[in-house]
Amino acid sequence: MTTDQTSGTLLVGPLLRRIAGTKATIWVETAHAAEVEVRAGDAGGHATTFSAFGHHYALVVVEGLEPGSATPYDVYVGGEHVWPLADSPYPRSIIRTRGTADAETQAKLVFGTCRETTQHATTRRLPPDALDAYARRLMRNEGDPEAWPDMLVLLGDQVYADKTSPTVRQQLKARRLPHHGLQDDVQTFDEYTKLYLESWRDPEIRWLFSTVPSVMMFDDHEIIDDWNSSAAWRADMQREPWWAERISNGLASYWVYQHMGNLAPDELDADALYPKVASAGDATEVLREFAERVDKEADFGHLPESWKSRQYQWSFAIDLGRTRLVVLDNRCSRVLDPDHRAMLPSAEWSWFLSQAHGTTFDHLVVGSSLPWLMPPAIHHLEAWNERISASKRPRVAAFGEKLRRLVDLEHWAAFQTSFEAMADLFRVIGRSSDGPASISVLSGDVHHSYVARAELGRDIPTPVHQLTCSPIHNQVPSFMRPLMRIGWSGWAAVIARGMAAMTGVRTPSLRWHKSGDGPYFGNAIATLTHRGLEARVTIEGTTPGGELDTVTDVALTTR
Incomplete structure (x- = not known):
C-alpha cells in the first residue's frame, strides 16, 4: 500500500x-x-x-x-x-x-476515534486499521444500499x-x-x-x-x-x-x-x-x-x-431523518478556573440544552470525544483527583495536578458539575411523555471499547447508553489492560468511591453498568443503527487478516 x-x-x-x-x-x-x-x-x-x-x-x-x-x-x-x-x-x-419516507425513520452512524497513520508509517506494529477494513468491506458491498452508512462520525x-x-x-x-x-x-x-x-x-x-x-471533532x-x-x-x-x-x-x-x-x-x-x-x-x-x-x-x-x-x-448539530446528532467540543472551550470547572461555557451549554430538547426527533445522539460514563472505579478516581487538585494546600494540589497529567484524569468525571448536569438533562428529557426512544453518547479516547447503560431512575423510560469505540488504529499498552478491566469491578469502585467521599465528593446521582461483551482492546469501528423506535449498536474489531469481526452487539431499546 x-x-x-x-x-x-x-x-x-x-x-x-x-x-x-x-x-x-x-x-x-x-x-x-x-x-x-x-x-x-x-x-x-x-x-x-x-x-x-x-x-x-x-x-x-x-x-x-x-x-x-x-x-x-x-x-x-x-x-x-x-x-x-x-x-x-x-x-x-x-x-x-436521503429521500424516501422509510429513510426518514432510519439512520446509520459509523463512529470511532484515535487513528494513527497506517502500519508502514509507524514505528510500532499495530493491529490492522479498522477504518481501512471498513472501507474494503464497503467496496465489496457497493451495490447493497443496506451496507452504506448515513455518516461517518470521527470524534477525536x-x-x-x-x-x-x-x-x-x-x-x-x-x-x-x-x-x-x-x-x-x-x-x-x-x-x-x-x-x-x-x-x-x-x-x-x-x-x-x-x-x-x-x-x-x-x-x-x-x-x-x-x-x-x-x-x-x-x-x-x-x-x-x-x-x-x-x-x-x-x-x-x-x-x-x-x-x-x-x-x-x-x-x-x-x-x-x-x-x-x-x-x-x-x-x-x-x-x-x-x-x-x-x-x-x-x-x-x-x-x-x-x-x-x-x-x-466548535459544537454543532445535525438532523438525519428522525435522529438528532449533537457533537460537543470537549477541549477548546473548557472552563478551567478551579472554582468553576466545566466542559462547556454557559452560553454553549445553553445552546446544547436547546438542541437536546425537541419533538422533531425519535433518537438523541450526543457526540463527545471523551466518555461521559467511564468504568466506575476510574470515574471515582477522577472525581477525587479534581477535588484534591483544587486543594488550598499547595503540596496536595501539586500532587493532584501531577497525577492528573500522568494518567489523563480529565474526562467528564473530572468535571463533576458538567457530569451531573448531563445526567440531569437526560432525566428531564427521558422523563418527558414525548421524549426520545433512546439517548446515546458516542465517545472514544480511552483506547478500549464498551457499552454502558445508565440507571437514572425507575420513572425514566428512555434508555440512556454510553457507547465508547476506541481506537481505530492505535493500541493501549498491555500493562494498562488489567487496570481498565479492574475499573469495572465492584470492589475497585467501592475503594475509589471511599477515597472520593473522604474529600467531600458527593455520591453520583446515577449508577451505570456495562452491557454486552467487553471491554475490547483491539482496533475497532462501531455502528449505531436506528430503525423506527429501535436502536442497536455493533462494535467490530479487526482480525489479524485485516477483516472486521463483531465483538459486541447490543439492542439499546426494547420497544
Missing part, C-alpha cells in the same frame, strides 16, 4: 463532507490557486480556492441533486479532470441523498501532532535546529498539513472519505496531549516559547481540514469565520487572528461577561 496518491493538482481529497437535502459539500486541497468544479449528473457546483499559509483549499457546494438518489461525481481543478484518479481500482465516488485524534510517524519526524529533523524545543512534534501550519497529507492519502481512506459523508492529540486539562496546565504551556505558535497553527489547521467541512451548505454564509476566509483570497492572517482569539476562551470562560463574548462555537 502506498500513500503517494496524487493527481497532479489535487493534493488531498476529495472529501464528501455534508449532505443536506439536495445539496452536498466537497472539500479539496489543491497544489495551486484554481477554480474547482464538481459534476454529479445534472447537479454540480464550483468554487475558487482560498490560500492559507501557502496552501490552497476549496469547499464546493454541489446543488441540484435528486432526493433519494445515488450519483457518481467528478472533480475538475482548473479544467483538468482530477477525480476519479486515472486507472483507479476502486469503485466510483458517489453522493447518496484524527491526526497526532505530538506522536508523529518516522516519515514526518525525518521531515521535521531536516528543517529544524538541534535545540528546537518541540523535537518530534509539529508546530507550523505547514507541518500540520503533512499529518493530514500522510493520513488522508491512504488509498482506502481517501476513497472512503470521498464517498461517505463525514463530520469530525478534535480531541487533545490534534494539538498536544492533555490539551486544556487544567488552569495549571495552561499556565505551564503559556510559559513555553513555542506554545503560542503551536496552538495558533493547530487551531487554524483544524478549522481548515476538519471543522470547515462540518458546516452544512446552508450554514456557510452564517458562520462567523467561513465568509471571511472564502473571500480573503489569502486567509493566513484571518486564520491566525481567529486562532489566537479562540484559544483565549478557556482563560475567561468563568467570567460573567463570557456569556456575551463567545469567540466561536
